[in-house]
Amino acid sequence: MKKVQTALTIAGTDPTGGAGIQADLKSFEERCVYGMSVVTSVVAQNTQCVSLIHHQPIEMIDRQLACVFDDIQPDAIKTGMIATEEMMRLIGDYLTKYPDIPYVLDPVMVATSGDVLMEESSRAVIREVLIPKATLVTPNLKEASLLLDRSITTLEEMTQAAKDLVHVLGASAAVVKGGHLTEEATDVFYDGGVVHYLTKERVKTKHTHGTGCTYSAVITAELAKGQSMLDAVSLGKAFIHAAIFYGIDLGRGNGPTNHFGYRLKGVPNDINTCQDTRGGEV
Numbered sequence: 001m002k003k004v005q006t007a008l009t010i011a012g013t014d015p016t017g018g019a020g021i022q023a024d025l026k027s028f029e030e031r032c033v034y035g036m037s038v039v040t041s042v043v044a045q046n047t048q049c050v051s052l053i054h055h056q057p058i059e060m061i062d063r064q065l066a067c068v069f070d071d072i073q074p075d076a077i078k079t080g081m082i083a084t085e086e087m088m089r090l091i092g093d094y095l096t097k098y099p100d101i102p103y104v105l106d107p108v109m110v111a112t113s114g115d116v117l118m119e120e121s122s123r124a125v126i127r128e129v130l131i132p133k134a135t136l137v138t139p140n141l142k143e144a145s146l147l148l149d150r151s152i153t154t155l156e157e158m159t160q161a162a163k164d165l166v167h168v169l170g171a172s173a174a175v176v177k178g179g180h181l182t183e184e185a186t187d188v189f190y191d192g193g194v195v196h197y198l199t200k201e202r203v204k205t206k207h208t209h210g211t212g213c214t215y216s217a218v219i220t221a222e223l224a225k226g227q228s229m230l231d232a233v234s235l236g237k238a239f240i241h242a243a244i245f246y247g248i249d250l251g252r253g254n255g256p257t258n259h260f261g262y263r264l265k266g267v268p269n270d271i272n273t274c275q276d277t278r279g280g281e282v
């Protein structure tokens with residue numbers, strides 16, 4: 001039997017499949033990593049809005065985590081939507097027990113639709129409990145501003161934010177995502193060494209539901225396979241760009257990205273068929 005790498009996502013759900021746990025599992029699968037998931041909150045949402053949020057009882061989250069860790073230890077972990085302080089502290093305790101597992105923290109606070117996904121009172125706790133444990137933290141502009149308590153709107157400010165997430169808040173590395181800012185889609189990567197600017201052409205589209213989830217999930221999958229952080233982030237960037245470029249027209253609002261877009265590289269983008277370019281025998 002072949003050994004396969006495993007990744008765990010701890011996050012909220014999206015029944016329309018573009019964001020949250022559903023996006024994470026699709027992304028893990030696309031990178032040939034076995035995906036596992038612990039649900040923090042069930043979110044009734046679609047491409048237009050969030051309609052209702054139900055937080056799982058803390059014991060339920062604890063038991064799900066115990067079931068995973070007692071049986072199949074993940075090679076990498078990512079967290080997405082963690083709404084409450086209590087959930088953050090519980091997850092922080094697990095991360096403390098497994099300090100050698102790479103941990104990607106996507107500090108989900110607000111959905112693309114504008115709906116709030118993390119309680120404001122939890123902001124101090126994410127800073128204090130989770131960021132120092134993160135191998136990588138991946139805020140968008142708004143999340144970086146809220147975490148650092150200042151406005152971040154330029155490439156220079158993004159660069160300083162990435163440095164502060166590492167040197168002031170204690171993450172091992174940071175990617176500040178510029179999806180909402182520049183002409184080009186530029187992200188700033190910093191791990192204490194040289195600053196890297198990851199740039200791709202901006203795709204003119206409104207279909208960006210779940211971009212952050214997908215990006216951080218692909219990075220997590222690559223770390224599970226033992227890739228270096230910079231290689232993992234670079235692959236994540238290429239993957240999310242293809243997922244946006246080969247966008248699919250679903251839903252009435254901000255539609256999802258194409259999780260199999262990366263497989264279509266080189267194919268004209270008006271063809272939206274899933275072509276299995278991976279080959280190989282079953």
Ligand SMILES: Nc1ncnc2c1ncn2[C@@H]1O[C@H](COP(=O)(O)OP(=O)(O)O)[C@@H](O)[C@H]1O
Nearest residue numbers: 140177178179180185186201202203211212240
């Ligand atoms: N229209 C776009 N064209 C190309 N890349 C984009 C576009 N929108 C977002 N991205 C990229 O998608 C990734 C997720 O970024 P962002 O949308 O800012 O995160 P979030 O979903 O957390 O708000 C980043 O690499 C960003 O640069």
Ligand SMILES: Cc1ncc(COP(=O)(O)O)c(N)n1
Nearest residue numbers: 012013020111210211212213
């Ligand atoms: C459960 C859940 N987690 C995260 C997001 C953020 O999605 P986006 O990447 O579009 O900001 C979401 N809409 N729902």
